[in-house]
Amino acid sequence: MYEYYKKGNYDTLVKVSRSGLRSGELDYKILLLYVASESSLEEIDKTLLSIYSRSKEQPSIFYNSVFLFLERALVLESYESGTRWGKIFLNKGESSVRYSEGVYTYACILYSSQEYEAASSVLTKLKSVPADSKLGKRIRILEIGLEKRKEEK
Incomplete structure (x- = not known):
């Protein structure tokens, strides 16, 4: 292979x-x-x-594969399967080296599918996970987008 x-x-x-x-x-x-x-x-x-x-118990490398799937689901606007795998990743994928990025990607999928409350909830959970400064900036940009959506209502 x-x-x-x-x-x-x-x-x-x-x-x-x-x-x-x-x-x-x-x-x-x-x-x-x-x-x-x-x-x-x-x-x-x-x-x-x-x-x-x-x-249901999978090794961290499985969740690295799920992370790759989440990235593609976001780009290809496949929100239904992206949301399903995002939930699984959020709850079971902590062992993945890409965990914080995957949770962020899941929040982006929710945001893109206009599930703003759910995206905000996922971002709140993400704050308890260590993230590098580059990811921290991307998270803040998404938070600002969510704040603007709340103001529009």
Whole structure:
């Protein structure tokens, strides 16, 4: 799999890894490569659900894959699946090295889908999580956007 990825053979990597990941041959490093390479957000969603449904207790590397999914869901405006995985990430993904960024991304998904109260609630939870200064600035910008929305009401 790594060779396919290194050589840019993403279609082959996706074809070979998707069925294996869904059937139980679980290598979380392959899952990361799969999520990074799969062009269909719907297929990534199905694969993550298949793995998550087998065991609710997942290692941190699983949640790193969920983080990648959240980023793509935000960009592709896939708010329904983004919100579902955002909730899971918020509640279970603390072990991910990308936790604060993932929670921020989840708040952005909620904001983009005009769920301002929920986005504000998620940002409040995020304040208890350490974040670097760059992320802190992005969080503050989102908070300002939420404050403006409240003033408009």
